[in-house]
Amino acid sequence: MDHDGTTAVVTGASSGLGAEFAQQLAQRGADVVLVARRAERLATLAERLRERFGVTAHVLGFDLAGHDAAHQVAAELRARGIRVDTLVNCAGVGTHGGFATADEGNISRELQLNVTALVELTRALIPQMLASGRGALVNVASTAAYQPTPSMAVYGASKAFVLSFTEAVAYETRANGLRVLALSPGPTKTEFFDVLGTDRPAVGPMSRPQQVVHTALAALDRRATPPSLIAGLANALPVAAARLASRQFALRVSGRMLGA
Numbered sequence: 001m002d003h004d005g006t007t008a009v010v011t012g013a014s015s016g017l018g019a020e021f022a023q024q025l026a027q028r029g030a031d032v033v034l035v036a037r038r039a040e041r042l043a044t045l046a047e048r049l050r051e052r053f054g055v056t057a058h059v060l061g062f063d064l065a066g067h068d069a070a071h072q073v074a075a076e077l078r079a080r081g082i083r084v085d086t087l088v089n090c091a092g093v094g095t096h097g098g099f100a101t102a103d104e105g106n107i108s109r110e111l112q113l114n115v116t117a118l119v120e121l122t123r124a125l126i127p128q129m130l131a132s133g134r135g136a137l138v139n140v141a142s143t144a145a146y147q148p149t150p151s152m153a154v155y156g157a158s159k160a161f162v163l164s165f166t167e168a169v170a171y172e173t174r175a176n177g178l179r180v181l182a183l184s185p186g187p188t189k190t191e192f193f194d195v196l197g198t199d200r201p202a203v204g205p206m207s208r209p210q211q212v213v214h215t216a217l218a219a220l221d222r223r224a225t226p227p228s229l230i231a232g233l234a235n236a237l238p239v240a241a242a243r244l245a246s247r248q249f250a251l252r253v254s255g256r257m258l259g260a
């Protein structure tokens with residue numbers, strides 16, 4: 001698809017997959033709006049994208065786990081007169097450990113960021129994205145969306161939500177030019193596992209963010225974009241196997257692999 005001259009909002013653009021989405025979209029000629037908490041990192045990236053690709057790059061330093069954050073982002077976009085064609089909901093966080101003893105505040109923030117902000121920002125921006133019909137909605141789920149993930153119970157469930165929600169929206173909007181994709185990466189070399197505090201759940205080979213984002217944009221380029229995509233064959237095969245197994249068996253395997 002042609003991103004040239006469009007405007008893309010990318011959340012979680014201060015590192016990892018979000019930064020890579022911003023870079024590859026700018027390379028294809030899209031103006032970008034970079035959203036995350038670490039505004040100084042966003043400003044550095046924005047400067048680089050302006051210089052390298054001659055695009056406009058805005059910086060929005062927001063904590064999306066805060067109450068009503070998505071509406072504040074949408075209001076800021078309106079105030080700056082920015083019309084959005086593409087939204088990449090990439091900001092996300094995981095928590096690790098037994099659910100019964102997990103920190104309640106961390107769980108709330110994880111849900112607020114991975115689920116509530118994603119839904120609310122999508123709802124706030126989708127009318128203008130549908131009107132434009134030139135862009136895409138990409139919601140970053142995970143291979144964790146496809147089976148329960150003991151030791152990351154809330155994270156896996158939040159990503160199952162993202163997958164289900166995005167596929168439903170893809171169907172509802174199928175007659176429009178907007179492309180809608182739930183992207184499910186497997187383990188990828190970003191800051192995700194540093195923030196998580198362990199790489200124990202990183203089962204299987206690690207992908208590079210460049211590969212994952214390239215795969216996602218290539219899916220958007222197809223004449224018929226699939227509603228959901230698992231990035232990489234090495235990640236798609238275990239998911240396919242888990243889907244053939246009973247839920248109980250898949251749960252047991254997942255629990256063993258994650259060391260729960």
Ligand SMILES: NC(=O)c1ccc[n+]([C@@H]2O[C@H](COP(=O)([O-])OP(=O)(O)OC[C@H]3O[C@@H](n4cnc5c(N)ncnc54)[C@H](OP(=O)(O)O)[C@@H]3O)[C@@H](O)[C@H]2O)c1
Nearest residue numbers: 012014015016017036037038064091092187188190191192
């Ligand atoms: N890496 C993997 O193995 C993997 C696998 C499957 C799915 N994913 C998903 O991919 C997405 C991107 O993660 P990543 O791997 O690129 O990890 P990452 O390098 O840790 O990036 C996470 C991004 O989310 C932003 N973020 C975190 N909390 C935020 C908050 N409260 N408000 C606003 N932004 C916030 C971070 O920016 P600030 O800290 O500056 O706010 C950062 O830009 C996530 O949704 C993750 O669940 C990752």
